[in-house]
Amino acid sequence: MSRIDARVLTISRIGPFRGSATTFGVLIRSGFRRYSTYRQATIAGSFTNIVFGFLRCYVLLAVAAGAVGQRPGGYDVEQLATYVWVGQGLLAVIGMWGWTELSDRIRTGDIAADLLRPVSPVTSYLAADLGRALHAMLTRFGPPLVAGAIFFPLHVPSRWQTVPLFAVSVILAVVICFACRYVVNATAYWLQDARGPMILWTLGSGVLGGLYFPLRLLPDWATVTLWLGTPLPSLLQAPLDVITERDGPAMQAGLVGVQAFWAVLTLSLTVLVQRRAERRLVVQGG
Amino acid sequence: MIQVRELRKTFSVRVKAGRFRREKRVVTAVDGVSLSIERGEMVGYIGPNGAGKSTTLKMLTGVLTPSSGFIEVCGFTPVPQRTRLALRIGVVFGQRSQLWWDLPLRESFGLLRHVYRVPAADHEARLRRCRALLDLDSFMDTPVRQLSLGQRMRGELTAALLHGPEVLFLDEPTIGLDVVSKQAVRAFLGELGATGDVTLVLTTHDLADIERLCERLVVIDHGRVVHDGTIEALHSRYGSRRSLVADLERPLPADFSLPGAVVTSVEAGGHRVTFALESVAAGAAVAGLVAAVGVRDLSVLEPDIEDVVARLYTDS
Numbered sequence: 158m159s160r161i162d163a164r165v166l167t168i169s170r171i172g173p174f175r176g177s178a179t180t181f182g183v184l185i186r187s188g189f190r191r192y193s194t195y196r197q198a199t200i201a202g203s204f205t206n207i208v209f210g211f212l213r214c215y216v217l218l219a220v221a222a223g224a225v226g227q228r229p230g231g232y233d234v235e236q237l238a239t240y241v242w243v244g245q246g247l248l249a250v251i252g253m254w255g256w257t258e259l260s261d262r263i264r265t266g267d268i269a270a271d272l273l274r275p276v277s278p279v280t281s282y283l284a285a286d287l288g289r290a291l292h293a294m295l296t297r298f299g300p301p302l303v304a305g306a307i308f309f310p311l312h313v314p315s316r317w318q319t320v321p322l323f324a325v326s327v328i329l330a331v332v333i334c335f336a337c338r339y340v341v342n343a344t345a346y347w348l349q350d351a352r353g354p355m356i357l358w359t360l361g362s363g364v365l366g367g368l369y370f371p372l373r374l375l376p377d378w379a380t381v382t383l384w385l386g387t388p389l390p391s392l393l394q395a396p397l398d399v400i401t402e403r404d405g406p407a408m409q410a411g412l413v414g415v416q417a418f419w420a421v422l423t424l425s426l427t428v429l430v431q432r433r434a435e436r437r438l439v440v441q442g443g
Numbered sequence: 444m445i446q447v448r449e450l451r452k453t454f455s456v457r458v459k460a461g462r463f464r465r466e467k468r469v470v471t472a473v474d475g476v477s478l479s480i481e482r483g484e485m486v487g488y489i490g491p492n493g494a495g496k497s498t499t500l501k502m503l504t505g506v507l508t509p510s511s512g513f514i515e516v517c518g519f520t521p522v523p524q525r526t527r528l529a530l531r532i533g534v535v536f537g538q539r540s541q542l543w544w545d546l547p548l549r550e551s552f553g554l555l556r557h558v559y560r561v562p563a564a565d566h567e568a569r570l571r572r573c574r575a576l577l578d579l580d581s582f583m584d585t586p587v588r589q590l591s592l593g594q595r596m597r598g599e600l601t602a603a604l605l606h607g608p609e610v611l612f613l614d615e616p617t618i619g620l621d622v623v624s625k626q627a628v629r630a631f632l633g634e635l636g637a638t639g640d641v642t643l644v645l646t647t648h649d650l651a652d653i654e655r656l657c658e659r660l661v662v663i664d665h666g667r668v669v670h671d672g673t674i675e676a677l678h679s680r681y682g683s684r685r686s687l688v689a690d691l692e693r694p695l696p697a698d699f700s701l702p703g704a705v706v707t708s709v710e711a712g713g714h715r716v717t718f719a720l721e722s723v724a725a726g727a728a729v730a731g732l733v734a735a736v737g738v739r740d741l742s743v744l745e746p747d748i749e750d751v752v753a754r755l756y757t758d759s
Contacts, residue, residue, distance in 0.1 A: 176560055179560075187546065191546060196649055267539050269539060273504055273532075274558055275527070307559070362467055435508075438507065
């Protein structure tokens with residue numbers, strides 16, 4: 158094949174930053190496209206989210222009815238319903254569970270193909286995950302929220318900054334969740350099979366991320382320790398507390414600040430783990 | 444283009460050595476390989492299973508860190524400069540896919556254009572050429588997971604070439620393909636090599652690939668290079684000869700001899716004889732045979748590369 162004198166290193170007429178941004182954008186779009194091919198899965202997933210939404214909502218409302226002053230963990234009834242239904246919508250957006258693509262590729266040796274690209278695996282997987290989250294935001298976030306709004310009174314945000322803060326919080330949660338899952342998957346570089354760490358992650362992220370119950374039901378010292386000591390409450394609890402306006406404006410912004418801290422920390426860890434792994438990598442199979 | 448000196452790769456494997464005890468054992472996959480490949484060469488890199496072929500290729504492409512030794516590909520050191528090297532090389536692993544499973548080829552190719560930052564015009568020109576030579580048009584819009592192996596392999600080849608690589612590494616590109624697909628892939632690679640722009644390193648178990656495509660053959664076994672040279676050099680080294688098979692008018696007389704040739708087998712009650720031609724031309728041998736006993740039918744067989752390589756593998 159004639160090379161048409163296009164050695165790639167010499168061709169970037171656009172600046173390196175814009176070039177990287179374009180590549181990143183295209184990778185995001187590819188993530189979006191990959192998930193948009195599975196329409197039936199999207200519909201089935203939304204249906205499941207709604208069914209479990211009813212279950213969780215009735216349980217929490219029953220708890221509220223029995224609690225002192227009907228405000229368990231400082232949420233009123235509308236805030237609790239919002240917590241459940243926005244949470245059900247965000248579940249697929251954050252994408253806590255079921256991502257084993259990286260560990261599968263490490264186990265089979267297909268990771269070699271990722272390493273042979275001029276883009277680092279962390280960058281390309283992050284972009285693809287943002288595309289996935291965008292697709293989920295457009296398809297999976299709405300249905301549970303609509304279902305919740307039809308059958309329960311929901312909390313309507315009263316502060317102007319709540320919705321923009323919520324948007325930032327969701328993006329940060331997606332990034333943190335991606336980084337955590339990447340590290341959990343990357344244990345396969347050392348263990349060949351990441352099933353053990355994956356089970357721990359599934360359990361930990363559900364219980365300590367705020368999905369099974371609002372962490373605010375725990376004693377304050379436990380909540381604060383979890384929030385500052387682990388990235389898990391930043392996954393779901395943080396965006397949900399932001400949208401339900403559980404706290405004052407300063408605290409609301411502070412929660413997003415803590416998320417930003419965890420996003421930087423977990424992403425750095427991801428890069429570090431990937432670099433260490435590449436040095437001792439054994440590509441499986443012939 | 445490619446310089447390799449004293450390349451070595453060892454893996455440590457834990458072996459069971461008692462009920463609870465495990466011993467660490469060091470396995471040497473590549474053991475002091477040295478190679479030098481020039482621009483535009485087409486090199487066949489062969490060896491039995493487990494000889495260290497794929498391991499070498501992984502080290503050359505920067506996916507695997509060597510235990511010791513020197514490597515330079517396109518002026519880069521593969522592992523530390525992997526992402527920069529990736530822009531200059533193309534890799535096809537016959538047993539893996541670099542395409543996106545859920546996307547049609549057309550979109551995979553478009554994505555690769557951005558990943559490698561290839562100008563649209565160059566991308567178009569190269570893609571047009573691949574589409575014509577590899578006959579991709581009928582399945583450009585089918586998701587990769589629905590492609591047949593032959594179709595996918597043609598897609599993989601295209602994907603590896605769209606950024607105009609200077610070196611193309613092919614790890615068993617024809618594995619599992621049917622005869623027609625194999626021929627298509629070989630013809631395409633032959634045409635690619637004929638331009639002299641692309642350096643090609645090919646590992647395979649199908650020696651026909653090598654015979655069609657590669658002038659130079661590097662044979663590796665137990666992590667060491669056991670042959671590096673042309674196919675002819677391999678034949679002469681192992682004394683492989685052409686052979687003459689003749690169906691005779693009447694059985695071969697017991698005292699018959701053909702100067703410069705040796706009888707290697709006699710079948711059908713002496714009516715079918717095979718000679719190994721050592722120091723005589725086929726024409727002279729045929730003439731001698733016709734004069735002595737009369738020949739009904741005959742054929743001259745080229746030495747079989749598979750036999751030579753099989754001998755090489757079992758010897759070493």
